[in-house]
Amino acid sequence: xxxxxxxxxxxxxxxxxxxxxxxxxxxxxxxxxxxxxxxxxxxxxxxxxxxxxxxxxxxxxxxxxxxxxxxxxxxxxxxxxxxxxxxxxxxxxxxxxxxxxxxxxxxxxxxxxxxxxxxxxxxxxxxxxxxxxxxxxxxxxxxxxxxxxxxxxxxxxxxxxxxxxxxxxxxxxxxxxxxxxxxxxxxxxxxxxxxxxxxxxxxxxxxxxxxxxxxxxxxxx
Amino acid sequence: xxxxxxxxxxxxxxxxxxxxxxxxxxxxxxxxxxxxxxxxxxxxxxxxxxxxxxxxxxxxxxxxxxxxxxxxxxxxxxxxxxxxxxxxxxxxxxxxxxxxxxxxxxxxxxxxxxxxxxxxxxxxxxxxxxxxxxxxxxxxxxxxxxxxxxxxxxxxxxxxxxxxxxxxxxxxxxxxxxxxxxxxxxxxxxxxxxxxxxxxxxxxxxxxxxxxxxxxxxxx
Numbered sequence: 001x002x003x004x005x006x007x008x009x010x011x012x013x014x015x016x017x018x019x020x021x022x023x024x025x026x027x028x029x030x031x032x033x034x035x036x037x038x039x040x041x042x043x044x045x046x047x048x049x050x051x052x053x054x055x056x057x058x059x060x061x062x063x064x065x066x067x068x069x070x071x072x073x074x075x076x077x078x079x080x081x082x083x084x085x086x087x088x089x090x091x092x093x094x095x096x097x098x099x100x101x102x103x104x105x106x107x108x109x110x111x112x113x114x115x116x117x118x119x120x121x122x123x124x125x126x127x128x129x130x131x132x133x134x135x136x137x138x139x140x141x142x143x144x145x146x147x148x149x150x151x152x153x154x155x156x157x158x159x160x161x162x163x164x165x166x167x168x169x170x171x172x173x174x175x176x177x178x179x180x181x182x183x184x185x186x187x188x189x190x191x192x193x194x195x196x197x198x199x200x201x202x203x204x205x206x207x208x209x210x211x212x213x214x215x216x217x218x219x220x221x
Numbered sequence: 222x223x224x225x226x227x228x229x230x231x232x233x234x235x236x237x238x239x240x241x242x243x244x245x246x247x248x249x250x251x252x253x254x255x256x257x258x259x260x261x262x263x264x265x266x267x268x269x270x271x272x273x274x275x276x277x278x279x280x281x282x283x284x285x286x287x288x289x290x291x292x293x294x295x296x297x298x299x300x301x302x303x304x305x306x307x308x309x310x311x312x313x314x315x316x317x318x319x320x321x322x323x324x325x326x327x328x329x330x331x332x333x334x335x336x337x338x339x340x341x342x343x344x345x346x347x348x349x350x351x352x353x354x355x356x357x358x359x360x361x362x363x364x365x366x367x368x369x370x371x372x373x374x375x376x377x378x379x380x381x382x383x384x385x386x387x388x389x390x391x392x393x394x395x396x397x398x399x400x401x402x403x404x405x406x407x408x409x410x411x412x413x414x415x416x417x418x419x420x421x422x423x424x425x426x427x428x429x430x431x432x433x434x435x436x437x438x439x440x441x
Contacts, residue, residue, distance in 0.1 A: 026272040026273070026293070026309070027272070027291070027294075027295040028295065029272065029288070029289060029291050029295065030289070052309065075349060076349055076350070076351050076352070077348050077349030077350065077351040078348055078349055079348035079349070079351070080295075082346075085346040085347075085348070086346075088346070088347075089346060095349075097347075097349040097350060099350055099351075099352065099354050099355055100271060100309070100313065100350075100351050100352035100355065101309075101310075101312075101313025101314075101316060101317060101352060101355045102313075102355075104308070104309035104310045104312075104313055105310050105313070108310045120358070122358065122388075122389070123354050123355055123358055123388075124354065167306075168289045169274075169287065169289040169290050169306050170270075170272050170273050170274050170289055170290055170291060170306055171289040172273055172306055172307065172308055173272055173273050173308060173309050174308065174309050175308070176308050177308055177309065177310060
């Protein structure tokens with residue numbers, strides 16, 4: 001049977017210097033911890049990261065920032081990672097902030113092939129450059145470009161060998177959105193089962209969006 | 222924010238009176254987190270968390286935490302009967318579609334028009350706005366819970382905000398340890414003064430003009 005299961009090392013083959021990398025997780029919940037470690041271990045530099053927060057200095061996606069592997073970060077807040085704030089101040093890390101709901105919707109748009117979204121112009125944490133407001137549907141709106149990435153890393157509870165994914169409770173968060181918005185999607189899962197064993201009605205991310213699967217705690221990076 | 226625990230609880234207790242059975246409510250970080258403790262379970266209030274839960278329940282007992290059930294701040298929580306999990310676009314879809322009856326949020330400053338500043342602490346680094354602006358703009362009712370003055374003793378309710386704004390004209394009600402103030406079309410309306418503070422004390426420590434309600438209550 002064909003299977004997308006690979007080792008951690010094989011999975012991160014496509015993460016190179018300068019790769020645009022999108023990640024699921026909210027804080028540490030639903031963060032693909034093994035894949036982050038594998039990327040760290042590989043030693044790639046100058047990454048562009050796209051995710052809802054900057055994790056913590058020593059936990060989650062924040063590790064890549066702490067180790068100086070990240071050049072650019074597109075996110076909604078970095079409050080839990082003072083290291084990211086420090087690097088931003090020193091000019092080592094370029095940070096772009098976006099309100100959280102708009103951020104999620106930009107990734108959703110990226111995942112379904114829509115080039116941008118129309119949002120209420122007044123909802124913004126900071127001035128949006130090049131986003132001219134216009135009247136639409138009786139509201140003052142602006143366009144926000146969709147977000148996509150070269151590689152996406154997500155965490156799920158279960159996968160089947162085809163890559164269909166089922167998530168767990170609040171560990172879902174950005175994961176199903178990220179899974180669809182990357183050219184190459186890698187899923188870190190607790191368990192992989194043969195295709196046919198997951199109830200098609202329960203699948204959240206169809207396997208067509210998933211390229212590689214690694215099992216958490218299984219296989220060395 | 223410089224308040225004693227009993228004062229924080231007092232604000233949360235008063236805030237809970239703004240909640241009715243069956244409402245969907247978002248609680249922000251800080252004093253708002255305490256509000257849930259004052260709402261009877263049988264009211265079936267659904268607490269919303271932006272990380273993808275509707276129906277957040279109490280803190281779990283030690284040893285019974287589920288690593289995949291937390292609030293937006295990452296603290297372990299439980300869920301109540303009727304709860305659901307969903308992705309982040311749905312979490313904000315609920316907000317944007319005005320399905321939330323109330324959002325309780327902390328603040329650094331509020332002005333007489335209900336502008337809210339709560340995302341940049343003076344002298345500290347920029348952290349990013351997170352979901353603050355969207356909650357403030359789209360919740361049906363925005364209720365600020367905060368200390369009446371800052372740690373320097375300066376009024377947090379002001380004629381104009383001096384800190385960067387999170388959202389403009391969004392605040393409906395302000396509850397502090399000293400007073401309850403409505404934001405109306407005509408300005409700020411003082412409706413309650415909390416014991417042991419006096420009307421004079423509240424006026425002195427408020428940096429914007431206050432209209433005094435005809436039904437002003439002195440709350441014991």
